[in-house]
Amino acid sequence: MKTITFIGNGNMALSIAQGLKKNYKIEVVGRSLEKLKKFEEKLGVEIEKHIMDGFHMQDKTVLLCVKPANVQEVSKLLQGQARVIFSVLAGTSLEKLRTNFNTQAVVRTMPNLAASVNRSMTTLTGDINFQEEAKELLGAIGSTRWLSSEKEIDIATGLAGSGPAYLALIAEALTDGAVKQGLKRDDAMAIMRGLFGGFGELIQDIHPALLKDGVMSPGGTTAAGYGALEDGNVRSACMDAIEQAYKRAKEL
Numbered sequence: 001m002k003t004i005t006f007i008g009n010g011n012m013a014l015s016i017a018q019g020l021k022k023n024y025k026i027e028v029v030g031r032s033l034e035k036l037k038k039f040e041e042k043l044g045v046e047i048e049k050h051i052m053d054g055f056h057m058q059d060k061t062v063l064l065c066v067k068p069a070n071v072q073e074v075s076k077l078l079q080g081q082a083r084v085i086f087s088v089l090a091g092t093s094l095e096k097l098r099t100n101f102n103t104q105a106v107v108r109t110m111p112n113l114a115a116s117v118n119r120s121m122t123t124l125t126g127d128i129n130f131q132e133e134a135k136e137l138l139g140a141i142g143s144t145r146w147l148s149s150e151k152e153i154d155i156a157t158g159l160a161g162s163g164p165a166y167l168a169l170i171a172e173a174l175t176d177g178a179v180k181q182g183l184k185r186d187d188a189m190a191i192m193r194g195l196f197g198g199f200g201e202l203i204q205d206i207h208p209a210l211l212k213d214g215v216m217s218p219g220g221t222t223a224a225g226y227g228a229l230e231d232g233n234v235r236s237a238c239m240d241a242i243e244q245a246y247k248r249a250k251e252l
């Protein structure tokens with residue numbers, strides 16, 4: 001079984017490790033043995049645990065899962081030359097990763113929180129020689145799409161990386177709206193979850209505009225509600241959200 005070395009033991013590392021644990025041996029490098037043990041407990045399989053300070057990554061296949069602000073601090077603690085680093089760091093350029101880490105190759109990846117349920121939408125870019133390996137590795141946690149530039153992965157970060165948070169806002173707001181009109185909270189939550197489940201399947205094959213046309217009867221309830229969303233500038237706010245997220249990715 002091939003070994004994947006996680007550097008960092010936070011939410012993203014755990015979500016990805018959940019998807020990889022069946023087919024790969026998992027090694028995790030962190031700052032605290034206690035936290036590494038907790039990671040192992042949550043993952044439910046035995047892992048190799050290492051402290052970051054002085055860790056040898058010679059010829060290893062590394063999944064870098066720390067925060068963008070920790071790059072310099074973390075890179076100073078590591079020794080040896082990695083075979084390849086797959087980074088999940090938002091906005092952190094290939095050049096910055098190459099400058100800070102001793103590695104033969106670098107690939108940027110942008111998964112999302114659905115990695116924990118094997119449904120991540122993960123974008124990839126970087127060393128073309130590792131395209132197939134990246135697709136296979138990150139394919140274990142959902143769908144992948146290789147992009148041809150860093151600009152594109154920074155935009156995709158706003159769409160799919162941050163996207164679960166944006167959809168969560170919509171989900172919560174619609175639920176609150178139903179509660180405001182008198183639906184019980186439990187019922188509203190169950191109905192919202194069913195809505196997102198079905199919608200998630202429909203949107204795979206139907207263009208959003210056609211899906212909307214299919215729901216909206218002349219003079220009906222959907223048209224009434226849809227008008228309120230347009231009055232609230234939801235469309236424009238969604239486009240601004242991607243613009244702001246992209247801008248932020250370029251600053252990281």
Ligand SMILES: NC(=O)C1=CN([C@@H]2O[C@H](COP(=O)(O)OP(=O)(O)OC[C@H]3O[C@@H](n4cnc5c(N)ncnc54)[C@H](O)[C@@H]3O)[C@@H](O)[C@H]2O)C=CC1
Nearest residue numbers: 008009010011012065066067068070088089090111112113
């Ligand atoms: N949370 C998400 O939905 C997504 C996150 N990402 C990226 O994943 C990366 C990790 O994010 P999360 O797992 O959500 O964060 P987190 O806060 O859960 O984990 C960060 C991990 O970094 C390590 N760390 C923190 N401070 C450190 C320091 N000073 N020195 C050394 N190591 C340190 C620790 O292992 C910590 O558990 C980020 O770079 C983020 O851009 C990418 C896609 C989606």
Ligand SMILES: O=C(O)[C@@H]1CCC=N1
Nearest residue numbers: 090157160161162163
């Ligand atoms: O908010 C962030 O910076 C990270 C990247 C994508 C999702 N979370």
